[in-house]
Amino acid sequence: MRAYVLLAVLLMLASPSAMALRCGNRLVTDGARDFQVRERCGEPFWSDSWIGVDVIGRDTPLERQREVQxxxxxxxxxxxxxxxxxxxRDGELQxxxxxxxxxxxxxxxxxANMDFTGMSNGELVARCGEPAARREASDTVVYRPGPSIENWREQRREEWTYDFGDTRLLRVLHLLNGKVMSVETLAR
Known part of the structure; x- marks a missing residue:
């Protein structure tokens, strides 16, 4: 019985992480740097970026603010x-x-009649391509997870308009932080 338990433990330790992504015959795991991922998986078809600020020591004699990409x-x-x-986060896979x-x-x-709600902006580009028009705005949201700690995050609001050509309607998709929240139909 001990031999089976030992074998099972050894197999678990030898197997790749369950959270690993396989690109061809290469693995990408959390903690990999962006250049390593690009080397193993190639260029992504779509990317999105935003900025945050971590504040440590708020309301203390020494406050530190660090921008996070x-x-x-x-x-x-x-x-x-x-x-x-x-x-x-700062070039490291999270x-x-x-x-x-x-x-x-x-x-x-x-x-035109797809259910877009809940799609990420990457899924949307994969299925529908780039929008005919795009507007962006942002707010700053401050989280306070503990005493003297703040995390400032950009809350990104976007409006993507798709023209399906064969209909008299336009679809305006409202995205929040890269996810479709609602869809509006407009006449031309």
Whole structure:
């Protein structure tokens, strides 16, 4: 019995991380640097970035503010594989998110009557391509997770307009922090 338990433990230690992303025959795990991910997986088809500020020692004699660069990279591995969203903090991979199935060609899997709600901006670009028009605005949201600590995060509001051409309607998608929150239909 001990031999089986020992074998199981050794197999778990030898197996790659469950949170690893496989690009070809190479693995990408949390903590990898952005240049390593690019080397192993290639260029993402879409990327998004935003800024945050971490404040340590608020209301104390020594306050430190540190700007944090966030980015999300999107990979499409084709229609038989799931798309991936990789989130980086200051160039270091913080996590991966599995999205829906990929597409054969970027922008070729879009219909005017799709349910866009909940899609990430990367999924939207994969399915529908770049919007015909795009507007952006942002707010700053301050989180206070503990005494003397603040995290300032940019809350990004976007409006993406898609013109499907074959209809008399335009679709205006309202995104918050890279996710579609609502869809509005406008006449031309």
């Amino acid at each position: 966030w980015s999300a990279w999107y990979y499409n591995f084709g229609p038989r594989a799931l798309m991936q969203r990789l989130v980086f 996590g991966t998110e599995t999205l829906g199935y990929g597409v054969r060609e970027i922008g070729d899997d879009c219909r």
